[in-house]
Amino acid sequence: MNDRRRQWLDAIAAAADEASLHEVESRLFGKKGEVLELVRAVATLPKEERPAAGKAANLCKQEVEQALAAKKDELQQQALQKELHDPSFDPTEPGPRPRRGSLHPITIVQNELIDLFTSMGFCWQDGPEVESEYFNFDALNIPGDHPARESQDTFWLNDRNLLRTHTSPVQVRTMQRFTRQGFQPPLKIIVPGRCFRAETVDKTHEHTFYQMEGLVVDEGVSTANLIHTMKTCLRVILQREVKVRLRPGFFPFVEPGFELDVNCPFCQGKGCSVCKQSGWIEILPCGMVHPNVLRQGGLDPEEYTGFAFGMGLQRVVMLRYGIDDIRTFMGGDLRFLRQFPEIAR
């Protein structure tokens, strides 16, 4: 046994690289490996010889194993050293950088709007995407037979719940919570969030879209306050001076209700294909909060007035960056997304 042990240890010592060491290893420890055979052979000896022979065989096996492991280490170190001293290898060269993601353009604009409105004293509110029929429609003075409630427009769930079709339900949710806790106006909130409608998707329509609701309630709030706030907001987001105009617009939860247009940022109002030669772009629906909505919120419409607006975020982002197809937002195309290199703060 001693001879073979010597032979094995010599074979290990003689291995010049990891590949030849691997060969030795499989010869000794692989299937039918010589070392393992030796251990197994103990069982064939006469009974009295087995304990001593077993012990010797195990010791031998351990010794060979240790020699193998030590040699493996040594060869690995050697290989590493060789690589490090290879003149074509420069350990000071920076490695490939992991690619950093960036913010989605909707998130960029949403963050800017949140910064702007919170700097004007608005408070950022959140609300559920799965909403009740009551908050999405009834509380907002939308009659039971209004076409918006129909399933062509609304994704209904079980139990008269639905995917909210706008962020307006958070108006009444917030007013109720506010008055229940004993607060009185002023109340100024913004509600950015995702909304859903059973739309056929095309260049300008998505079934899933982002809005930012705004609500201001106080004594003596007027349309002038609404216009001033909207102008400030559009100037910041579109990064230019803007002119706005109001047209009447109908929403059951505001009275009067308006469509607010901004002068076309692409042609400065001269008329182009984006504004369909009109010089104006419809940008946000808004109005003075309907007395019934204030009552639903627990506020007295004799004492308080308010304004509300519902900005379609995609729309604003499209105007800001000159994007002409709403489907690019959800398409997940990196060539699109990498054009907005802003990273998370």
Ligand code: PHE
């Ligand atoms: N919620 C309305 C919509 O989604 C927009 C809106 C909000 C209109 C607030 C007036 C006031 O169409």
